[in-house]
Amino acid sequence: xxxxxxxxxxxVRQLRQSVGLQxxxxxxxxxxxxxxxxxxxxxxxxAPYGHSQLRDAAGPFGAQEPPSGRHxxxxxxxxxxxxxxVIFGAQTAxxxxxxxxxxxxxxxxxxGLLSGYFGGWLDRVLVLVADAIYAFxxxxxxxxxxxxxxxxxxxxxxxxxxxxxSITVVFVPQYxxxxxxxxxxxxxxxxxxxxxxxxxxSWRIMTRHVLRNAVRTLPLIVTLNASEAILTLAGLGFxxxxxxxxxxxxxxxxxxxxxxxxxxxxxWTALFPGxxxxxxxxxxxxxxxxxxxxxxxxxxxRVRAASASTSPSTVAEDAR
Amino acid sequence: xxxxxxxxxxLDVTFATDSGPVHAVDGVTLDVAPGxxxxxxxxxxxxxxxxxxxxxxxxxxxxxxxxxxxLASRGGGATDVVTVPAARLREARGRDVAMVFQEPSTALNPxxxxxxxxxxxxxxxxxxTSAQARVKAVEALRQxxxxxxxxxxxxxxxxxxxxxxxxxxxxxxxxxxxxxxxxDEPTTALDVTVQAEILDLLRRLRDExxxxxxxxTHNMGVVADLADRxxxxxxxxxxxxxxxxxxxxxxxxxxxxxLLAAVPRVGDGRARAERRAAARQPGWEDAAPVVEAxxxxxxxxxxxxxxxxxxxxxxSLRIRPGEVLGLxxxxxxxxxxxxxxxxxLQPVADGSLSVLGAELRGVKGRVLRALxxxxxxxxxxxxxxxxxxxxxxxxxxxxxxxHGRFGSPGAARRRVDELLEAVQxxxxxxxxxxxxxxxxxRQRASLARALALDPELLxxDEPTxxxxxxxxxxxxxxxxxxxxxxxFACLFVSHDLAVVDLLADRIAVMxxxxxxxxxxxxxxxxxxxxDYTRRLLASLPVPDPAAQxxxxxIT
Numbered sequence: 001x002x003x004x005x006x007x008x009x010x011x012v013r014q015l016r017q018s019v020g021l022q023x024x025x026x027x028x029x030x031x032x033x034x035x036x037x038x039x040x041x042x043x044x045x046x047a048p049y050g051h052s053q054l055r056d057a058a059g060p061f062g063a064q065e066p067p068s069g070r071h072x073x074x075x076x077x078x079x080x081x082x083x084x085x086v087i088f089g090a091q092t093a094x095x096x097x098x099x100x101x102x103x104x105x106x107x108x109x110x111x112g113l114l115s116g117y118f119g120g121w122l123d124r125v126l127v128l129v130a131d132a133i134y135a136f137x138x139x140x141x142x143x144x145x146x147x148x149x150x151x152x153x154x155x156x157x158x159x160x161x162x163x164x165x166s167i168t169v170v171f172v173p174q175y176x177x178x179x180x181x182x183x184x185x186x187x188x189x190x191x192x193x194x195x196x197x198x199x200x201x202s203w204r205i206m207t208r209h210v211l212r213n214a215v216r217t218l219p220l221i222v223t224l225n226a227s228e229a230i231l232t233l234a235g236l237g238f239x240x241x242x243x244x245x246x247x248x249x250x251x252x253x254x255x256x257x258x259x260x261x262x263x264x265x266x267x268w269t270a271l272f273p274g275x276x277x278x279x280x281x282x283x284x285x286x287x288x289x290x291x292x293x294x295x296x297x298x299x300x301x302r303v304r305a306a307s308a309s310t311s312p313s314t315v316a317e318d319a320r
Numbered sequence: 321x322x323x324x325x326x327x328x329x330x331l332d333v334t335f336a337t338d339s340g341p342v343h344a345v346d347g348v349t350l351d352v353a354p355g356x357x358x359x360x361x362x363x364x365x366x367x368x369x370x371x372x373x374x375x376x377x378x379x380x381x382x383x384x385x386x387x388x389x390x391l392a393s394r395g396g397g398a399t400d401v402v403t404v405p406a407a408r409l410r411e412a413r414g415r416d417v418a419m420v421f422q423e424p425s426t427a428l429n430p431x432x433x434x435x436x437x438x439x440x441x442x443x444x445x446x447x448x449t450s451a452q453a454r455v456k457a458v459e460a461l462r463q464x465x466x467x468x469x470x471x472x473x474x475x476x477x478x479x480x481x482x483x484x485x486x487x488x489x490x491x492x493x494x495x496x497x498x499x500x501x502x503x504d505e506p507t508t509a510l511d512v513t514v515q516a517e518i519l520d521l522l523r524r525l526r527d528e529x530x531x532x533x534x535x536x537t538h539n540m541g542v543v544a545d546l547a548d549r550x551x552x553x554x555x556x557x558x559x560x561x562x563x564x565x566x567x568x569x570x571x572x573x574x575x576x577x578x579l580l581a582a583v584p585r586v587g588d589g590r591a592r593a594e595r596r597a598a599a600r601q602p603g604w605e606d607a608a609p610v611v612e613a614x615x616x617x618x619x620x621x622x623x624x625x626x627x628x629x630x631x632x633x634x635x636s637l638r639i640r641p642g643e644v645l646g647l648x649x650x651x652x653x654x655x656x657x658x659x660x661x662x663x664x665l666q667p668v669a670d671g672s673l674s675v676l677g678a679e680l681r682g683v684k685g686r687v688l689r690a691l692x693x694x695x696x697x698x699x700x701x702x703x704x705x706x707x708x709x710x711x712x713x714x715x716x717x718x719x720x721x722x723h724g725r726f727g728s729p730g731a732a733r734r735r736v737d738e739l740l741e742a743v744q745x746x747x748x749x750x751x752x753x754x755x756x757x758x759x760x761x762r763q764r765a766s767l768a769r770a771l772a773l774d775p776e777l778l779x780x781d782e783p784t785x786x787x788x789x790x791x792x793x794x795x796x797x798x799x800x801x802x803x804x805x806x807x808f809a810c811l812f813v814s815h816d817l818a819v820v821d822l823l824a825d826r827i828a829v830m831x832x833x834x835x836x837x838x839x840x841x842x843x844x845x846x847x848x849x850x851d852y853t854r855r856l857l858a859s860l861p862v863p864d865p866a867a868q869x870x871x872x873x874i875t
Binding site for chain 2: 017189194197199201213300
């Protein structure tokens, strides 16, 4: 949209209006998230080796090698380079986050719009299904999804697809409910009545008048869900329902493989993938939480006007 | 003259907002004497409510206050609300100054009995036994004229009517015998007949308790009825302060003159209606009516197997081509429901409603869609009747695009510019977003949208009740001009008899879903046949203190 200036883009606007601690949180979150996206995009350039490389010209890497000049963060029990696995893991994580969030937004928004606007039995069925999905533990649901979709194990494309889809199943109800409630609110506004009086058809009212007014809170949910998607992906990998190590690097899988290492004093195999999960989830949560605070006028701090400096006590004396 | 109960000196309030600091109150200096009623009048945004809240120290944390607000205590001593610590301020509230809020239904806590809520103020200012508190609460309820206070003290807010709730809020304010009561639009949320009772009550309480009242209002009729002195505010500044008779008779400030000239008075529209009646062609009365309702019944479905609620019960009315019918009534009288039914937004339950030759009872969507371009609708609140994400030009073009006159909002721009000019808005405003326009400008744009397809019938649902008096006058003027030029028939719904009188050829009065009286302006307003119409007219405060005093002396 050419009409929307930079100052009105979701995150940019909040960054401008924030002050103090809220700004600090937002900036820190944006920096961490930006770093994550950058590392993921430049993985082939940054990583010293491939994610499934076991040997180079100088021979095999060897298993559980401590950090050294050849392997900055050591090697895993399977003989992979930890640094390369962590960097390529960011790529997998980003792909899964993007795929799952895109899928859940498209599905959730479409269903929420239909459900909220038309109501009736469709609404009742959709809300019932959403509630049923809510009642499930989300990781269990994701595991079931992974098994149904891919039989548990798979290559990069289908592995990312399967994981993203199982996360989507968990997230769709959230988007559905948020969009549905917003649509119900917007539907009662006078401008929708105004459109109906004009004679506008349902489809045009939904797309032109209701939709854009109902999706304003989505950026918040997206950022909060992104960190949840990372954690779900890691959880799936940890439980062995993730992606094959030869197909792509995945932090949860690496963590699971390093459980035995921790007790025998090999710290580097578990520390770095774990740290990567924490940092990325933290960055996205910070962005989401601060956007959430900024969206609420009651929680938002503002630049105060010049403080009451004209010694009011003397004025009061005069008044008496 | 004894010491004032409150002295406001050079009060300055600035709010921190997203678009920088906003200077809401700018150097206001005021005194209120004991037992005096000071009315603060002004448009919305003039800083009158902020001034009142500053007196109680109720401003939000985003406000920065300068100056002094000194409250005199009954036992001597004084409190400067601006500088005093929170604990001292809390002592002063209730004891020295109390507040009556605009909306009684939200000012009371629904989960406690009213007696408990009145006693809450007593408990906050020292230990009282529950027996003592109850006695005082009963006394307070009796003082504000609640019947059977001994029983009613144990009732919950929802068991009282709107006017009774406002009485209870006033009783709460009086519980500790404050010297000053700040009443922020105490009657705005109430119907005219209830408003008259509350104004009587406030006047009686002032005489009985000697409490001073600061009355915040935009209604000049209320001012004329109750106030001793008037302070006029405009854009945060105090532009004039005078005794009420002087202010109405001889306003000094330019703004005050404008404000008083803009107040609609019953009887103003008579000359215009007569002129129009004279200009009609013979045989006009026999033309097929644009709207004809016969024994119209509209119901809202009941919830949880309760019977349906009948909002409109057996209403018969007709609007002929080019005629303006004013529909008046209090809240809940069903006037808006009739308007919505004529626009096809509310299904007809029984009887018959024919609009532009089509029967709306059990109407098909296709018939309704064919009808829509011939009908315009102006909504009550211009702030919500525009899609906030579309520009004004896109909003006005919407009916043109929907009905295929133009392919896109861009192609319709020339016609949109014509329409904006017709409602006296500059063309450039088409590129603005709704929130960038003032209330009056938005309502003009709303009129432009309603007239985009040259409708034969315009339905206007309280189009000026969300606007300030001075803006209302200009919008009504524009409305009358357009109606004369374009000659559309119109249903004009309002709760304000004076506004309806300005525009309408005929006036219909609704009460509890029924049409009680219908006739030309002079017939209904000067020789009302029905008891209810007479009561309605008697309750309407006249915006002229001398006349209002004379009227009060009679009743």
